[in-house]
Amino acid sequence: MGKKTVDKNVLPKKAKSVQKTETQKNAPTETQKAGSKKVAKKAEPAPAPVVEQVQVNNDSSSEHFQGNISSIFESLIAQNDNILNNQRQMLTTLRRVFKTHSRNMRDYEKNAARERRRAKKDPNRKKREPSGFAVPTSLSSKLCDFLGIAHSEKLSRTDVTRKVTSYIREQNLQVPENRRSFVPDKKLGAILGPLQEVDKGKGFTYFNLQRYITPHITSSAASSQ
Incomplete structure:
Protein backbone atom coordinates (compact mmCIF):
# COMPACT_ATOMS: atom_id res chain seq x y z
CA MET A 1 0.00 0.00 0.00
CA GLY A 2 1.37 3.42 -0.77
CA LYS A 3 1.97 6.07 2.06
CA LYS A 4 -0.31 9.08 2.15
CA THR A 5 1.40 12.45 2.06
CA VAL A 6 0.04 15.15 4.31
CA ASP A 7 0.19 18.69 3.11
CA LYS A 8 1.79 20.88 5.76
CA ASN A 9 -0.24 23.81 4.69
CA VAL A 10 -3.38 21.96 5.36
CA LEU A 11 -3.74 22.30 9.16
CA PRO A 12 -6.73 22.43 11.33
CA LYS A 13 -8.22 25.87 11.93
CA LYS A 14 -7.69 25.68 15.66
CA ALA A 15 -4.00 25.02 15.23
CA LYS A 16 -3.58 28.01 12.94
CA SER A 17 -5.41 30.30 15.31
CA VAL A 18 -3.25 29.12 18.24
CA GLN A 19 -0.04 29.76 16.32
CA LYS A 20 -1.21 33.20 15.29
CA THR A 21 -2.12 34.08 18.86
CA GLU A 22 1.26 32.96 20.21
CA THR A 23 3.05 34.85 17.47
CA GLN A 24 1.13 37.99 18.31
CA LYS A 25 1.95 37.57 21.98
CA ASN A 26 5.64 37.11 21.35
CA ALA A 27 5.95 39.86 18.74
CA PRO A 28 6.62 43.29 20.30
CA THR A 29 4.13 45.94 19.51
CA GLU A 30 5.05 49.37 18.17
CA THR A 31 4.00 50.95 21.46
CA GLN A 32 6.36 48.68 23.35
CA LYS A 33 9.19 49.51 20.93
CA ALA A 34 8.56 53.22 21.33
CA GLY A 35 8.39 52.82 25.12
CA SER A 36 11.68 50.95 25.23
CA LYS A 37 13.32 53.72 23.20
CA LYS A 38 12.00 56.33 25.63
CA VAL A 39 13.24 54.32 28.62
CA ALA A 40 16.61 53.96 26.98
CA LYS A 41 16.78 57.72 26.50
CA LYS A 42 15.86 58.36 30.13
CA ALA A 43 18.47 55.91 31.39
CA GLU A 44 21.32 57.82 29.75
CA PRO A 45 23.81 58.90 32.49
CA ALA A 46 24.06 62.58 33.37
CA PRO A 47 27.30 64.34 32.48
CA ALA A 48 29.90 63.85 35.21
CA PRO A 49 30.83 66.97 37.31
CA VAL A 50 34.17 68.61 36.77
CA VAL A 51 36.18 66.79 39.38
CA GLU A 52 39.33 68.83 38.83
CA GLN A 53 37.74 72.13 39.93
CA VAL A 54 36.36 70.62 43.15
CA GLN A 55 39.69 68.99 43.84
CA VAL A 56 41.55 72.27 43.38
CA ASN A 57 39.24 74.07 45.82
CA ASN A 58 39.64 71.32 48.40
CA ASP A 59 43.40 71.42 48.06
CA SER A 60 43.56 75.21 48.51
CA SER A 61 41.26 75.18 51.54
CA SER A 62 43.25 72.31 53.04
CA GLU A 63 46.52 74.19 52.55
CA HIS A 64 44.99 77.33 54.08
CA PHE A 65 43.78 75.34 57.09
CA GLN A 66 47.17 73.68 57.55
CA GLY A 67 48.85 77.09 57.29
CA ASN A 68 46.62 78.48 60.04
CA ILE A 69 47.36 75.49 62.27
CA SER A 70 51.11 75.90 61.69
CA SER A 71 51.00 79.61 62.54
CA ILE A 72 49.01 78.88 65.71
CA PHE A 73 51.56 76.26 66.81
CA GLU A 74 54.44 78.64 66.08
CA SER A 75 52.75 81.38 68.10
CA LEU A 76 52.17 79.01 71.03
CA ILE A 77 55.79 77.85 70.92
CA ALA A 78 57.02 81.46 70.91
CA GLN A 79 54.76 82.32 73.85
CA ASN A 80 56.02 79.29 75.74
CA ASP A 81 59.63 80.35 75.10
CA ASN A 82 58.87 83.82 76.46
CA ILE A 83 57.27 82.35 79.56
CA LEU A 84 60.28 80.11 80.15
CA ASN A 85 62.67 83.04 79.73
CA ASN A 86 60.65 85.14 82.18
CA GLN A 87 60.64 82.29 84.66
CA ARG A 88 64.41 81.94 84.37
CA GLN A 89 64.88 85.67 84.97
CA MET A 90 62.52 85.59 87.95
CA LEU A 91 64.37 82.61 89.39
CA THR A 92 67.72 84.38 88.97
CA THR A 93 66.35 87.51 90.66
CA LEU A 94 64.85 85.49 93.51
CA ARG A 95 68.15 83.72 94.10
CA ARG A 96 70.01 87.03 94.14
CA VAL A 97 67.51 88.60 96.56
CA PHE A 98 67.58 85.53 98.78
CA LYS A 99 71.38 85.56 98.85
CA THR A 100 71.47 89.26 99.73
CA HIS A 101 68.80 88.81 102.39
CA SER A 102 70.67 85.86 103.92
CA ARG A 103 73.90 87.86 104.02
CA ASN A 104 72.16 90.83 105.66
CA MET A 105 70.52 88.57 108.21
CA ARG A 106 73.88 87.00 109.08
CA ASP A 107 75.42 90.43 109.56
CA TYR A 108 72.48 91.54 111.66
CA GLU A 109 72.69 88.47 113.86
CA LYS A 110 76.43 88.95 114.32
CA ASN A 111 76.00 92.59 115.33
CA ALA A 112 73.09 91.78 117.63
CA ALA A 113 75.06 88.98 119.29
CA ARG A 114 78.05 91.32 119.71
CA GLU A 115 75.87 93.97 121.33
CA ARG A 116 74.31 91.41 123.65
CA ARG A 117 77.74 90.22 124.75
CA ARG A 118 78.83 93.78 125.43
CA ALA A 119 75.69 94.48 127.42
CA LYS A 120 76.26 91.39 129.52
CA LYS A 121 79.85 92.37 130.28
CA ASP A 122 79.05 95.92 131.45
CA PRO A 123 75.36 96.89 131.47
CA ASN A 124 76.21 100.30 132.96
CA ARG A 125 78.87 101.03 130.37
CA LYS A 126 78.63 104.53 128.98
CA LYS A 127 77.87 104.73 125.28
CA ARG A 128 80.80 105.65 123.12
CA GLU A 129 80.72 109.28 122.09
CA PRO A 130 80.82 110.01 118.37
CA SER A 131 84.16 110.87 116.89
CA GLY A 132 85.57 112.01 113.59
Whole structure:
Protein backbone atom coordinates (compact mmCIF):
# COMPACT_ATOMS: atom_id res chain seq x y z
CA MET A 1 0.00 0.00 0.00
CA GLY A 2 1.37 3.42 -0.77
CA LYS A 3 1.97 6.07 2.06
CA LYS A 4 -0.31 9.08 2.15
CA THR A 5 1.40 12.45 2.06
CA VAL A 6 0.04 15.15 4.31
CA ASP A 7 0.19 18.69 3.11
CA LYS A 8 1.79 20.88 5.76
CA ASN A 9 -0.24 23.81 4.69
CA VAL A 10 -3.38 21.96 5.36
CA LEU A 11 -3.74 22.30 9.16
CA PRO A 12 -6.73 22.43 11.33
CA LYS A 13 -8.22 25.87 11.93
CA LYS A 14 -7.69 25.68 15.66
CA ALA A 15 -4.00 25.02 15.23
CA LYS A 16 -3.58 28.01 12.94
CA SER A 17 -5.41 30.30 15.31
CA VAL A 18 -3.25 29.12 18.24
CA GLN A 19 -0.04 29.76 16.32
CA LYS A 20 -1.21 33.20 15.29
CA THR A 21 -2.12 34.08 18.86
CA GLU A 22 1.26 32.96 20.21
CA THR A 23 3.05 34.85 17.47
CA GLN A 24 1.13 37.99 18.31
CA LYS A 25 1.95 37.57 21.98
CA ASN A 26 5.64 37.11 21.35
CA ALA A 27 5.95 39.86 18.74
CA PRO A 28 6.62 43.29 20.30
CA THR A 29 4.13 45.94 19.51
CA GLU A 30 5.05 49.37 18.17
CA THR A 31 4.00 50.95 21.46
CA GLN A 32 6.36 48.68 23.35
CA LYS A 33 9.19 49.51 20.93
CA ALA A 34 8.56 53.22 21.33
CA GLY A 35 8.39 52.82 25.12
CA SER A 36 11.68 50.95 25.23
CA LYS A 37 13.32 53.72 23.20
CA LYS A 38 12.00 56.33 25.63
CA VAL A 39 13.24 54.32 28.62
CA ALA A 40 16.61 53.96 26.98
CA LYS A 41 16.78 57.72 26.50
CA LYS A 42 15.86 58.36 30.13
CA ALA A 43 18.47 55.91 31.39
CA GLU A 44 21.32 57.82 29.75
CA PRO A 45 23.81 58.90 32.49
CA ALA A 46 24.06 62.58 33.37
CA PRO A 47 27.30 64.34 32.48
CA ALA A 48 29.90 63.85 35.21
CA PRO A 49 30.83 66.97 37.31
CA VAL A 50 34.17 68.61 36.77
CA VAL A 51 36.18 66.79 39.38
CA GLU A 52 39.33 68.83 38.83
CA GLN A 53 37.74 72.13 39.93
CA VAL A 54 36.36 70.62 43.15
CA GLN A 55 39.69 68.99 43.84
CA VAL A 56 41.55 72.27 43.38
CA ASN A 57 39.24 74.07 45.82
CA ASN A 58 39.64 71.32 48.40
CA ASP A 59 43.40 71.42 48.06
CA SER A 60 43.56 75.21 48.51
CA SER A 61 41.26 75.18 51.54
CA SER A 62 43.25 72.31 53.04
CA GLU A 63 46.52 74.19 52.55
CA HIS A 64 44.99 77.33 54.08
CA PHE A 65 43.78 75.34 57.09
CA GLN A 66 47.17 73.68 57.55
CA GLY A 67 48.85 77.09 57.29
CA ASN A 68 46.62 78.48 60.04
CA ILE A 69 47.36 75.49 62.27
CA SER A 70 51.11 75.90 61.69
CA SER A 71 51.00 79.61 62.54
CA ILE A 72 49.01 78.88 65.71
CA PHE A 73 51.56 76.26 66.81
CA GLU A 74 54.44 78.64 66.08
CA SER A 75 52.75 81.38 68.10
CA LEU A 76 52.17 79.01 71.03
CA ILE A 77 55.79 77.85 70.92
CA ALA A 78 57.02 81.46 70.91
CA GLN A 79 54.76 82.32 73.85
CA ASN A 80 56.02 79.29 75.74
CA ASP A 81 59.63 80.35 75.10
CA ASN A 82 58.87 83.82 76.46
CA ILE A 83 57.27 82.35 79.56
CA LEU A 84 60.28 80.11 80.15
CA ASN A 85 62.67 83.04 79.73
CA ASN A 86 60.65 85.14 82.18
CA GLN A 87 60.64 82.29 84.66
CA ARG A 88 64.41 81.94 84.37
CA GLN A 89 64.88 85.67 84.97
CA MET A 90 62.52 85.59 87.95
CA LEU A 91 64.37 82.61 89.39
CA THR A 92 67.72 84.38 88.97
CA THR A 93 66.35 87.51 90.66
CA LEU A 94 64.85 85.49 93.51
CA ARG A 95 68.15 83.72 94.10
CA ARG A 96 70.01 87.03 94.14
CA VAL A 97 67.51 88.60 96.56
CA PHE A 98 67.58 85.53 98.78
CA LYS A 99 71.38 85.56 98.85
CA THR A 100 71.47 89.26 99.73
CA HIS A 101 68.80 88.81 102.39
CA SER A 102 70.67 85.86 103.92
CA ARG A 103 73.90 87.86 104.02
CA ASN A 104 72.16 90.83 105.66
CA MET A 105 70.52 88.57 108.21
CA ARG A 106 73.88 87.00 109.08
CA ASP A 107 75.42 90.43 109.56
CA TYR A 108 72.48 91.54 111.66
CA GLU A 109 72.69 88.47 113.86
CA LYS A 110 76.43 88.95 114.32
CA ASN A 111 76.00 92.59 115.33
CA ALA A 112 73.09 91.78 117.63
CA ALA A 113 75.06 88.98 119.29
CA ARG A 114 78.05 91.32 119.71
CA GLU A 115 75.87 93.97 121.33
CA ARG A 116 74.31 91.41 123.65
CA ARG A 117 77.74 90.22 124.75
CA ARG A 118 78.83 93.78 125.43
CA ALA A 119 75.69 94.48 127.42
CA LYS A 120 76.26 91.39 129.52
CA LYS A 121 79.85 92.37 130.28
CA ASP A 122 79.05 95.92 131.45
CA PRO A 123 75.36 96.89 131.47
CA ASN A 124 76.21 100.30 132.96
CA ARG A 125 78.87 101.03 130.37
CA LYS A 126 78.63 104.53 128.98
CA LYS A 127 77.87 104.73 125.28
CA ARG A 128 80.80 105.65 123.12
CA GLU A 129 80.72 109.28 122.09
CA PRO A 130 80.82 110.01 118.37
CA SER A 131 84.16 110.87 116.89
CA GLY A 132 85.57 112.01 113.59
CA PHE A 133 82.97 112.68 110.90
CA ALA A 134 80.14 111.76 113.29
CA VAL A 135 80.81 114.67 115.66
CA PRO A 136 78.30 117.54 115.27
CA THR A 137 80.15 120.76 114.45
CA SER A 138 79.37 124.36 113.69
CA LEU A 139 78.85 125.34 110.07
CA SER A 140 79.41 128.54 108.14
CA SER A 141 76.46 130.84 107.63
CA LYS A 142 76.72 130.30 103.90
CA LEU A 143 76.45 126.52 104.27
CA CYS A 144 73.60 126.83 106.80
CA ASP A 145 71.67 128.96 104.31
CA PHE A 146 72.30 126.40 101.58
CA LEU A 147 71.10 123.53 103.80
CA GLY A 148 68.16 125.55 105.09
CA ILE A 149 69.03 125.24 108.79
CA ALA A 150 69.54 127.75 111.59
CA HIS A 151 72.96 129.32 111.90
CA SER A 152 73.27 127.99 115.44
CA GLU A 153 72.48 124.40 114.49
CA LYS A 154 75.31 121.89 114.44
CA LEU A 155 75.64 118.98 112.06
CA SER A 156 78.21 116.26 111.65
CA ARG A 157 80.29 116.10 108.52
CA THR A 158 78.46 112.87 107.65
CA ASP A 159 75.07 114.63 107.78
CA VAL A 160 76.34 117.56 105.73
CA THR A 161 77.72 115.22 103.07
CA ARG A 162 74.42 113.32 102.95
CA LYS A 163 72.41 116.51 102.45
CA VAL A 164 74.72 117.81 99.71
CA THR A 165 74.68 114.51 97.78
CA SER A 166 70.87 114.40 98.09
CA TYR A 167 70.71 117.88 96.57
CA ILE A 168 72.93 116.75 93.67
CA ARG A 169 70.61 113.82 92.90
CA GLU A 170 67.42 115.83 93.28
CA GLN A 171 68.66 118.52 90.88
CA ASN A 172 69.99 115.93 88.37
CA LEU A 173 73.51 117.34 88.50
CA GLN A 174 75.21 113.98 87.98
CA VAL A 175 77.12 113.31 84.77
CA PRO A 176 75.18 110.65 82.77
CA GLU A 177 78.35 108.86 81.64
CA ASN A 178 79.76 108.73 85.18
CA ARG A 179 77.22 109.03 87.98
CA ARG A 180 80.00 109.56 90.55
CA SER A 181 80.82 112.90 88.95
CA PHE A 182 78.59 115.97 88.93
CA VAL A 183 78.44 119.51 87.60
CA PRO A 184 77.30 121.97 90.32
CA ASP A 185 74.61 124.52 89.55
CA LYS A 186 74.88 128.17 90.57
CA LYS A 187 73.60 127.58 94.11
CA LEU A 188 75.92 124.65 94.86
CA GLY A 189 78.81 126.27 93.00
CA ALA A 190 78.64 129.22 95.41
CA ILE A 191 79.37 126.77 98.25
CA LEU A 192 82.03 124.63 96.58
CA GLY A 193 83.88 127.39 94.77
CA PRO A 194 86.07 126.89 91.69
CA LEU A 195 87.79 123.62 90.86
CA GLN A 196 91.24 123.26 92.30
CA GLU A 197 94.16 122.52 90.05
CA VAL A 198 94.45 118.93 91.27
CA ASP A 199 90.86 118.15 90.24
CA LYS A 200 90.69 119.86 86.85
CA GLY A 201 91.22 116.57 85.03
CA LYS A 202 88.37 114.78 86.86
CA GLY A 203 85.98 117.58 87.78
CA PHE A 204 83.76 117.52 90.84
CA THR A 205 83.21 114.01 92.22
CA TYR A 206 81.85 112.44 95.38
CA PHE A 207 85.43 111.54 96.28
CA ASN A 208 86.79 115.10 96.28
CA LEU A 209 83.59 116.66 97.67
CA GLN A 210 85.04 116.79 101.20
CA ARG A 211 87.84 119.04 99.97
CA TYR A 212 85.32 121.70 98.96
CA ILE A 213 82.96 121.57 101.97
CA THR A 214 85.73 121.44 104.58
CA PRO A 215 86.20 125.26 104.62
CA HIS A 216 82.55 125.59 105.76
CA ILE A 217 82.90 123.11 108.65
CA THR A 218 84.55 123.99 111.93
CA SER A 219 86.89 121.28 113.20
CA SER A 220 85.63 119.12 116.05
CA ALA A 221 88.47 120.28 118.29
CA ALA A 222 87.58 123.94 117.76
CA SER A 223 83.86 123.35 118.29
CA SER A 224 84.47 121.46 121.55
CA GLN A 225 86.48 124.36 123.05
